[in-house]
Amino acid sequence: MYSLSESLLILLGNKETSEDDISVFCTETDAHLTLRANLLQDTMACYTFTLVEEGWMTIDYNNQQFTLSKNDIYPYAPGMPLRIVAASDDYRGICLLADETFTLRSSYMHDAIRAAYFSLVELTEPKLKLQPKDASHLADLMRLAIHYATAPHPKRDESLRLLYNLFLIDLTATQESSIRQHRFPKRVEEIYLDFLRLLSQHYADHHDIAFYADHLCITTTYLSRIVRQVSGRTVVEYIDQMLLMEATWLLKTTPLTVAQIADRLHFSETASFARFFKRHKGCTPKGFRNG
Numbered sequence: 001m002y003s004l005s006e007s008l009l010i011l012l013g014n015k016e017t018s019e020d021d022i023s024v025f026c027t028e029t030d031a032h033l034t035l036r037a038n039l040l041q042d043t044m045a046c047y048t049f050t051l052v053e054e055g056w057m058t059i060d061y062n063n064q065q066f067t068l069s070k071n072d073i074y075p076y077a078p079g080m081p082l083r084i085v086a087a088s089d090d091y092r093g094i095c096l097l098a099d100e101t102f103t104l105r106s107s108y109m110h111d112a113i114r115a116a117y118f119s120l121v122e123l124t125e126p127k128l129k130l131q132p133k134d135a136s137h138l139a140d141l142m143r144l145a146i147h148y149a150t151a152p153h154p155k156r157d158e159s160l161r162l163l164y165n166l167f168l169i170d171l172t173a174t175q176e177s178s179i180r181q182h183r184f185p186k187r188v189e190e191i192y193l194d195f196l197r198l199l200s201q202h203y204a205d206h207h208d209i210a211f212y213a214d215h216l217c218i219t220t221t222y223l224s225r226i227v228r229q230v231s232g233r234t235v236v237e238y239i240d241q242m243l244l245m246e247a248t249w250l251l252k253t254t255p256l257t258v259a260q261i262a263d264r265l266h267f268s269e270t271a272s273f274a275r276f277f278k279r280h281k282g283c284t285p286k287g288f289r290n291g
Contacts, residue, residue, distance in 0.1 A: 001045040004099040023102035026145035031087035044101040048076040051239040055091035071135040074127040094142040203242040252291045258285045
């Protein structure tokens with residue numbers, strides 16, 4: 001999987017963004033840059049929030065197409081089945097990106113859960129229509145993040161982290177005032193968060209739901225119900241997506257053989273890894289590596 005720094009290097013070609021410890025970045029986007037994001041589909045370990053300011057863009061989410069226009073905001077979380085289909089010539093937007101590891105360790109991850117998934121669960125669409133004043137406020141925060149991300153500043157990273165947390169808090173407040181009042185019970189959110197943390201550490205070694213449920217001291221049925229309630233996805237989908245992202249990254253960026261990658265990801269045999277990869281990507285690991 002590509003970190004935030006690696007993703008920005010691919011998207012922007014700017015070596016200044018390739019620092020190992022960069023955790024938050026923000027940039028203005030147009031149609032060309034937005035479509036380039038498809039280059040990183042399934043391989044970007046970042047949370048992103050994109051606010052449309054002018055024009056329109058069409059995205060494909062779970063094999064359904066949605067069009068976003070001015071004052072729409074949509075979140076992307078690692079592993080979400082989302083692809084950008086088209087964008088108008090006059091499309092303009094602002095995109096805030098945060099490294100997955102940093103986000104999962106943030107004390108404000110409860111707000112990130114709602115910000116990244118609440119609209120998907122409640123509205124079944126990966127977007128939220130903002131009131132003009134709310135869109136303007138969030139755009140101001142994002143442009144302030146652009147300032148800190150691109151200008152020399154002795155406390156740049158700390159400022160960006162604080163802005164990211166503030167953005168999540170204000171986005172959550174905006175959502176809660178825009179759609180019907182609803183909160184997941186605290187226990188539900190805690191279990192979901194703990195599952196994400198466990199998954200990020202053990203997905204390569206443990207592909208079974210029982211491992212995660214046992215560590216959380218709950219049943220597999222209860223874990224499955226909570227994950228679907230919060231995200232609309234299954235535990236198996238999460239595990240498979242993490243394995244697929246790592247396999248894709250290893251095939252593209254390392255000289256490891258297919259057999260070595262299968263072993264690293266703890267598949268019982270190379271053939272089962274090849275079947276898994278072809279089922280999700282539509283081609284064999286070797287065919288994917290060869291382009």
